[in-house]
Amino acid sequence: xxxxxxxxxxxxxxxxxxxxxxxxxxxxxxxxxxxxxxxxxxxxxxxxxxxxxxxxxxxxxxxxxxxxxxxxxxxxxxxxxxxxxxxxxxxxxxxxxxxxxxxxxxxxxxxxxxxxxxxxxxxxxxxxxxxxxxxxxxxxxxxxxxxxxxxxxxxxxxxxxxxxxxxxxxxxxxxxxxxxxxxxxxxxxxxxxxxxxxxxxxxxxxxxxxxxxxxxxxxxxxxxxxxxxxxxxxxxxxxxxxxxxxxxxxxxxxxxxxxxxxxxxxxxxxxxxxxxxxxxxxxxxxxxxxxxxxxxxxxxxxxxxxxxxxxxxxxxxxxxxxxxxxxxxxxxxxxxxxxxxxxxxxxxxxxxxxxxxxxxxxxxxxxxxxxxxxxxxxxxxxxxxxxxxxxxxxxxxxxxxxxxxxxxxxxxxxxxxxxxxxxxxxxxxxxxxxxxxxxxxxxxxxxxxxxxxxxxxxxxxxxxxxxxxxxxxxxxxxxxxxxxxxxxxxxxxxxxxxxxxxxxxxxxxxxxxxxxxxxxxxxxxxxxxxxxxxxxxxxxxxxxxxxxxxxxxxxxxxxxxxxxxxxxxxxxxxxxxxxxxxxxxxxxxxxxxxxxxxxxxxxxxxxxxxxxxxxxxxxxxxxxxxxxxxxxxxxxxxxxxxxxxxxxxxxxxxxxxxxxxxxxxxxxxxxxxxxxxxxxxxxxxxxxxxxxxxxxxxxxxxxxxxxxxxxxxxxxxxxxxxxxxxxxxxxxxxxxxxxxxxxxxxxxxxxxxxxxxxxxxxxxxxxxxxxxxxxxxxxxxxxxxxxxxxxxxxxxxxxxxxxxxxxxxxxxxxxxxxxxxxxxxx
Numbered sequence: 001x002x003x004x005x006x007x008x009x010x011x012x013x014x015x016x017x018x019x020x021x022x023x024x025x026x027x028x029x030x031x032x033x034x035x036x037x038x039x040x041x042x043x044x045x046x047x048x049x050x051x052x053x054x055x056x057x058x059x060x061x062x063x064x065x066x067x068x069x070x071x072x073x074x075x076x077x078x079x080x081x082x083x084x085x086x087x088x089x090x091x092x093x094x095x096x097x098x099x100x101x102x103x104x105x106x107x108x109x110x111x112x113x114x115x116x117x118x119x120x121x122x123x124x125x126x127x128x129x130x131x132x133x134x135x136x137x138x139x140x141x142x143x144x145x146x147x148x149x150x151x152x153x154x155x156x157x158x159x160x161x162x163x164x165x166x167x168x169x170x171x172x173x174x175x176x177x178x179x180x181x182x183x184x185x186x187x188x189x190x191x192x193x194x195x196x197x198x199x200x201x202x203x204x205x206x207x208x209x210x211x212x213x214x215x216x217x218x219x220x221x222x223x224x225x226x227x228x229x230x231x232x233x234x235x236x237x238x239x240x241x242x243x244x245x246x247x248x249x250x251x252x253x254x255x256x257x258x259x260x261x262x263x264x265x266x267x268x269x270x271x272x273x274x275x276x277x278x279x280x281x282x283x284x285x286x287x288x289x290x291x292x293x294x295x296x297x298x299x300x301x302x303x304x305x306x307x308x309x310x311x312x313x314x315x316x317x318x319x320x321x322x323x324x325x326x327x328x329x330x331x332x333x334x335x336x337x338x339x340x341x342x343x344x345x346x347x348x349x350x351x352x353x354x355x356x357x358x359x360x361x362x363x364x365x366x367x368x369x370x371x372x373x374x375x376x377x378x379x380x381x382x383x384x385x386x387x388x389x390x391x392x393x394x395x396x397x398x399x400x401x402x403x404x405x406x407x408x409x410x411x412x413x414x415x416x417x418x419x420x421x422x423x424x425x426x427x428x429x430x431x432x433x434x435x436x437x438x439x440x441x442x443x444x445x446x447x448x449x450x451x452x453x454x455x456x457x458x459x460x461x462x463x464x465x466x467x468x469x470x471x472x473x474x475x476x477x478x479x480x481x482x483x484x485x486x487x488x489x490x491x492x493x494x495x496x497x498x499x500x501x502x503x504x505x506x507x508x509x510x511x512x513x514x515x516x517x518x519x520x521x522x523x524x525x526x527x528x529x530x531x532x533x534x535x536x537x538x539x540x541x542x543x544x545x546x547x548x549x550x551x552x553x554x555x556x557x558x559x560x561x562x563x564x565x566x567x568x569x570x571x572x573x574x575x576x577x578x579x580x581x582x583x584x585x586x587x588x589x590x591x592x593x594x595x596x597x598x599x600x601x602x603x604x605x606x607x608x609x610x611x612x613x614x615x616x617x618x619x620x621x622x623x624x625x626x627x628x629x630x631x632x633x634x635x636x637x638x639x640x641x642x643x644x645x646x647x648x649x650x651x652x653x654x655x656x657x658x659x660x661x662x663x664x665x666x667x668x669x670x671x672x673x674x675x676x677x678x679x680x681x682x683x684x685x686x687x688x689x690x691x692x693x694x695x696x697x698x699x700x701x702x703x704x705x706x707x708x709x710x711x712x713x714x715x716x717x718x719x720x721x722x723x724x725x726x727x728x729x730x731x732x733x734x735x736x737x738x739x740x741x742x743x744x745x746x747x748x749x750x751x752x753x754x755x756x757x758x759x760x761x762x763x764x765x766x767x768x769x770x771x772x773x774x775x776x777x778x779x780x781x782x783x784x785x786x787x788x789x790x791x792x793x794x795x796x797x798x799x800x801x802x803x804x805x806x807x808x809x810x811x812x813x814x815x816x817x818x819x820x821x822x823x824x825x826x
Contacts, residue, residue, distance in 0.1 A: 100782025284492030314346025367391025426477030
C-alpha cells in the first residue's frame with residue numbers, strides 16, 4: 001500500500017540555527033519553538049529575521065550533511081552547500097531531514113518550483129513521489145487547481161506561458177495535492193490579485209479543515225488569514241553577546257552582527273495583537289484590521305512642501321503617451337487600441353488580475369518590448385538628444401537616463417559585485433562623478449536600511465532586501481520616468497513605509513511614476529490614478545476596481561484584455577505524423593537508432609541511396625511529405641553537401657584524375673565516396689531526427705522510468721534540468737532587457753557578453769539549487785513512486801521497430817548483392 005501522510009504532525013525546533021555558506025553570521029540561531037499538531041501558526045517578524053530559513057529547516061532541506069570535526073551530530077552539521085546547521089528540527093519524533101512527504105512547502109519564488117513543462121504534471125509530481133495510486137492522482141490535480149482558481153486552465157498548458165501570480169497558485173496547488181501533515185507557506189499570496197488571495201486562502205482553509213493538517217504561515221499581510229490562525233509567534237533577534245565579545249563580527253560581509261533568534265511574543269491573535277508592549281510599526285508588522293490602532297492605519301501621504309497638484313493628475317503635458325498601442329509577446333496581441341498618457345509628477349497604478357498583461361504593458365512603455373502594433377511616444381522634452389521619440393528605438397544609454405525600470409525578479413537586475421556598486425551604477429552611466437555617485441548611493445542605502453550590506457554581494461541578501469536594493473538602484477539614476485513592477489512585494493511595514501515615502505517624494509521632482517501592483521494600501525497612500533486591465537467581457541460591467549472600495553474613487557481608465565484562464569493553447573502534437581505521435585516515446589527513440597546506426601557499416605552510394613528512397617516512401621505513407629521532411633531536418637541538407645565537398649577534394653584517390661590543385665585531388669574514387677557520404681548523412685540523419693522530433697520530455701522520462709526501468713533520480717533530475725534550460729532562456733532575455741534599461745546595452749558586444757554570461761551562470765546555479773530544493777520538498781527521492789501517466793507498449797511499437805531495422809538491413813543486403821558494400825569505406 002502507498003505511504004500517504006494522513007495525520008497532522010508536530011514540529012519541534014531545539015536550539016536550532018543555520019548559517020549560509022556565504023555569510024559569517026547565522027540567519028537563525030538558538031531557536032527553541034514547538035508547534036503542536038493541528039495548530040495554525042502565523043510566523044511574524046521583520047524582513048531578514050530568518051523566517052524563510054526557518055521554513056526550509058522545517059522541511060528538512062537544510063542540515064543534511066556531515067558533522068563538524070570534533071563536534072557531536074546535533075551540535076554542528078556542514079551541508080552540501082557549505083552551510084552550517086546547529087541543533088535539530090523534528091517532525092513528531094523524526095528528524096525533519098528524514099520525514100519525506102510529511103511536510104509540504106510553498107517557497108517564496110514560485111517559478112523555482114516548476115519541475116515539468118506541462119502545468120498538470122507539476123501538480124501531479126508530489127503525489128507521484130508519495131506513491132499515490134494513479135487513479136487518485138488526477139482527481140487530486142483537478143481539485144487542487146480548482147481550489148487555487150486555476151480551474152479551466154488546460155493541463156497541457158506550458159508553465160512558460162503563466163504569469164508570476166499564476167505560477168504562485170500552481171506552486172500552492174502542487175503542495176495541496178500532497179495532502180501533507182504539515183503545510184508550510186512562505187508568503188503564498190504576496191504577488192496575487194485580490195481575487196487570487198481569496199481563492200488561495202479559501203483553498204488552504206478547506207485543505208486544513210479536511211486533512212486537519214498543521215500550518216505554519218509566513219506572511220507580511222495577515223488580514224486575509226487571521227480567521228484561520230489560532231497562534232501568532234513574533235520573532236526578533238538579540239545580539240549574541242558572547243560572540244560579539246570574542247570579536248567575531250561580520251563587518252567584512254555586510255556588517256552583520258552575530259545575533260540569536262528570540263520569540264518576542266507567542267499567543268492567540270487576540271493576545272498578541274492587543275499586547276500594548278509591542279510596537280508593531282517598529283517591528284515592521286502589518287496589523288490586521290480588527291486589531292488596528294489609529295497610529296498603525298495607512299493613510300494618504302502628505303508632506304510639507306509637496307506640490308499643489310495631485311499625484312493623480314500630475315502637471316503639464318504628457319511625457320509619455322500611447323497611440324493605438326497593441327501589446328503582447330511573440331507577435332500575438334493580448335490588448336490593443338490602448339490610449340494612455342503619463343504626466344510629470346503623476347503616479348499611475350497599473351492593476352488587474354494575475355496574467356492580465358500588466359508587466360507586458362509596463363515593459364512596452366519602458367522601451368524594453370516592441371509594440372505589436374501602434375506606438376509609445378516620448379515627449380519632445382523627454383526625447384531631447386535621443387534618437388527619435390520611440391523609446392524602444394533608443395540606445396541603451398539614452399534609455400537609462402530617461403526611463404528606469406525595476407524588474408519583478410530582482411536577480412535579473414544585478415550587474416555588479418557589491419551592493420554599493422549596484423546602486424552607483426545608474427549615476428555613473430548617466431555621467432555623474434564617482435564621489436557624487438557614491439554619496440548618492442550611500443544615502444539611498446541608509447534610507448532603505450541596506451547600508452550595513454554595502455560590501456556584500458547582492459545575491460546574498462534576503463528576498464525583501466534584494467527588492468529594496470533594485471528600487472534604490474533605479475532611483476539613483478534620477479530618471480524622468482520610473483516604472484516599478486511590484487515594488488512592495490516581500491516588504492515588512494517599516495521598509496514598505498520607507499519605499500512609499502520615497503516614491504511619493506519623487507513626484508515633487510517632476511518624475512512620472514508608473515507602478516505595477518496589487519497593493520491597495522500602496523495605491524491609497526500614494527493617491528495614485530488607477531488604470532485597470534480587465535477582461536473584455538467584464539468591461540461593460542466595469543465600475544469597481546479589483547483593488548476594492550478604498551481605491552474605486554481614483555479609477556481613471558480601463559484597458560480591455562483577453563481572459564487569462566481562457567487563453568487557449570493548442571496541445572502540441574509530438575509529431576506531424578499521427579502514426580508517429582501514437583508511438584511510445586522510448587520506442588520512437590530506439591527506432592531512430594535502429595534505422596540509423598547500421599548504415600555506418602558501409603560507405604557506399606547504393607545502400608545509402610536505397611535507404612534514402614525507402615525512408616522517403618515510408619515517411620510519405622505516414623503523412624510526412626518530402627518537403628516537410630526537408631523542412632524538419634534542414635541542417636542535414638546543409639551538412640551533407642558540405643561534407644561531400646570535403647571528401648571530394650581530399651578523399652581517397654583512385655581511378656581517373658578529374659582535377660588536381662595542391663592538396664586537392666578529385667578522382668573517380670573521391671567522387672564516389674563524396675556521393676556516398678552525402679547520401680549516408682541523409683540516410684542516417686533524416687529518419688533519426690524525425691523519429692525523435694517533437695517528443696515531449698515528460699512522456700519520454702515516464703517511458704524511461706516505467707519501461708526501461710532507469711533510476712528515477714537520473715531520469716527526472718535530467719528532465720528538470722531540461723526545463724531549466726527554457727527558464728534560463730527567458731532569464732537571458734530578461735538580463736538583456738535589464739542591461740539595456742540600466743545603460744549597459746550599448747557596450748562592446750564581446751565585453752557585454754561575458755558579464756551577462758556570468759550573471760546567467762549565477763542564476764543557473766541558484767535556480768538549480770532551488771529546483772533541487774523544490775523537488776525534495778515534493779518528496780522526490782524519498783522512496784518508491786507511482787506515475788500519473790501510463791507509458792504503454794503496444795503491437796504498433798514492435799512493428800515500428802521491425803520496420804526501422806528492416807530499412808538498413810534491406811539497403812545493406814542490396815549493396816552486398818551488387819558488390820558495392822564497403823566496410824567503413826575500405
